[in-house]
Amino acid sequence: MSEKLITANLASTIATRALPGITQWNRLEGRPRTENFERALRAEIRDPLWLLSRQWQMGEFRGDDAGSPIFARTRIETTRLTGYRAAHGSAEAFDTSLPLEARVEPLPLALSLGDHDIALDIRLMLGRYWLKLIKALPQAARGQYIAAYPIHAPDPNDASDAPTLAHAEAWAQFAAVAGRAMDGARLYAYLKADPAHRASDGIAALAGSEAQADAQGVRFLAWFEKLLHQPAEGSAFVPERLEYQFSCSTPAAAGTDKVYVADQYFQGHLDWYNFDSDPTQTTLGEATAEGEITEAVEPEVTTLTTLPAQATFNGMPNTRWWAFEDGRTNFGDIKPDTTDLAKLLLIEFGLVYANDWFVVPFVVPAGAIATIKGMAVTNVFGERIWIEAAGRGADDDWQRWALFLTSVKGQGHQAADLSLMIPPTAQKTLEAAPLEEVIFVRDEMANMVWGLEKTVPLPSGMPKPGAAAARETRLFFEKDVERRLGAPPQPPPAASGAKIRYKVMSTVPENWIPMIPVHVPGDNREVQLQRASMPRIIEGDPSPPASVRPRTSLLRHGLDQAPPQPYFLHEEEVSRAGVRVTKSFQRTRWRDGRVWLWLGLRKQTGRGAGSSGLAFDRIVDL
Known part of the structure; x- marks a missing residue:
């Protein structure tokens, strides 16, 4: 062996670290001497005193917390929601046969745009279903119903059909079914207009079968109203706020009601945080004859005796030594920002105080309000402790901390509401692609607000980008002017030798609807936004310019009434972000x-300000 690999004095070399070296360790493993591996896999420890010493070293024997609860006795009072009132309706009985969102949110289905038929898909669906219902009746009645309730056939030479003719896909669909299919929406509107109207009216082929057709008419109405839930007479939607407002009530003491108000609901899912308790109201008001509120019942009192269970969650730190947690939740991978207070509290709860929380389960039915009247807890030392709510005190106390509690609506210094409200809402709601989309943006250069129709519904029932629909509509009217004049419209000739031209105002795309500021009646300082209109100016058109009307029901509020009504929007509803x-x-x-x-x-925050390009008093080069 070479002398270079031999160390003469190994002990002194290691002690002085004269030569660099690599330390290696051999893994210690249990080596079974029999074919039974059970004892070898136990990894037994023969010195329990060493384990006790480690526990003492880590401070496990220090009892700085109170004893663990072993017995709890709770008195809970529950009451049911009995009253409901929409913003524009009267008080009525609370209906638990449908989710609360389906009672609050429904908007009317628009089947017309001014004097034009829209929603062709709905009209055809209703027509097909009606013809299916009368399949057993005389065959000649089918053709007479198609003739009595026809699909509108657009006239290419009629500019009033512009909402349909301007879009090739909508025009093609109307032309394909006109005279071949039945407009079921016309029959539905006829039957709903007057209780005396019958489905057999005007159909000669139903002679002797009128009763059967009328019975199918009742079934037809019930089917559509069950298929699509329409709003009741009193709607909860407030157009000037772009949100829903409604109230619910539950019986209280001395024959009064406890009223919960939701005056800013727009999120698309109802929960406890949408409601505020209003101590200034003791009743919802007069109930209608159709929706009479049921007689108040006494609160249901439950005395719950249980053993508290420790709160657990995935990734929870194990409370004992020599055990590993599951890795389904990696608290070490959480990267909170300096403003993520809720995330920091979650980390502290999960890592520091995880084993300090206990659960006393109690099932609260949907549509009920639960209030804990008292709670007594007994710990392992036999101590009986009276537990009070952490969120008690004044509702506006800045040091008050509470979760899942309803805020109190008032002027301040109100006692906190310690009840828990569980509204009967849907667990999950499926949402289709937007049929209409409007973005309200602030235009600082023009010093106004615009209602930008991002998505508009075509007469065929399908949505289309508003910018594309505006371009097609503009092109249709330009071609209509050319058709009427027999030649393309020409701008007025410039003066001889002129090099510039004065333009009073520029134009904007037709899907930009102006919202101009106006004074609130009786106030010379506060302003609100009023829907206005831009003129459709086509150079060379001898006709007076027409006003551009919105195509979404969100911006057409009041426009289709007789006479047309203005639409106002509160100025504070449109923030700088839109x-x-x-x-x-x-x-x-x-x-x-x-x-x-x-x-x-649904209402959401926009993405900032916008610019329409609107300008006045410009000089342009020729």
Whole structure:
């Protein structure tokens, strides 16, 4: 062996570290001497005193916390929601046969845009279903119903059909079914207009079968109203706020009601945080004859005796030594920002105080309000402790901390509401693609607000980008002017030798609807936003310019009434970031298995200010 690999004095070399070296360790493993591996895999420790010493070293024997609870006795009072009132309705009985969202959110389905028929898909669906219902009746009645309730055929030479003719896909669909299919919406509107109207009216082929057709008419109405939930007479939607407002009540002491108000609901899902307790109201008001509120019942009192269970969650630190937690939740991977207070509290709860929380389970039925009247806890030392709510005191106390409690609406210094409200809401709601989308943006250069129609519904029933629909509509009217004049419209000729031209005002795309500031009546300082209109100016058109009307029901509020009504929007509703409002179909399944479908609205924060390019008093080069 080479002398270079031999160390003469190994002990002194290691002690002085004269030569660099690599230390290696051999893994210690249990070596079974028999074919039974059970004892070898136990990894037994023969010195329990060493384990006790480690526990003493880590401070496990220091009892700085109170004893663990072993017995709890709780008195809980529950009451049911009995009253409901929408913003524009009267008080009525609270209906638990449908989710609360389906009672609050539904908006009317628009079947017309001014004097024009829209929602062709709904009209055809209603027509097909009606013809299916009368399949057993005389065959000649089918053709007479198609003739009596026809699909509108657009006239290419009629500019009043512009909402349909301007879009090739909508025009093609109307032309394809006109004279071949039945407009079921016309029959539905006829039957709903007057209780004396019958489905057999005007159909000569039903001679002797009128009773059968009338019975199918009743079934037809019930089917559509069950298929699509329409709003009741009193709607909860407040157009000037772009949100829903409603109230619920539950019986209270001395024949009064405890009223919960939701005056700023727009999120698309109802929960406890949408409600505020209003101590200034003791009743919802007069109930209608159709929706009479049931007689108040006494609160249900429950005395719950239970053994508290420790709160657990995935990734929870193990409370004992020599055990590993599961890795489903990695608290070490959480990267909170300096403003993520809720995330920091979650980390502290999960890592420091995880084993300090206990659960006393109590099932609160949906549509009920639960209030804990008292709670006594006995710990392992036999001490009986009276537990008080952490959120007690004044509701506006800045040091008060509470979770899942309802805020109190008032002027301040109100006693905190310690009740827990569980509204009967849908667990999950499916939302379709937006049928309408409007973005309210602030235009600082023009010093105004615009309602930008991002998505508009075509007469065929399908949504289309508002910018594309505006370009097609503009092109249609330009071609219509050319058709009427027999030649392309020409701008007025410039003066001889002129090099510039004065333009009073520029134009904007037709999907930009102006919202101009006006004074609130009786106030010379506060302003609100009023819907206005831009003129459709086509150079060379001898006709007076027409006003550009919005195509979404969100911006057409009051426009289709007789006479047309203005639409006002509170100025504070449009922040600097803007507001995005969408309308889409919502679908959910309730606890009895029934499917509910309605047309609802949702409001979200926009993405900042915008610029329309509108300018006045400009000089342009020729």
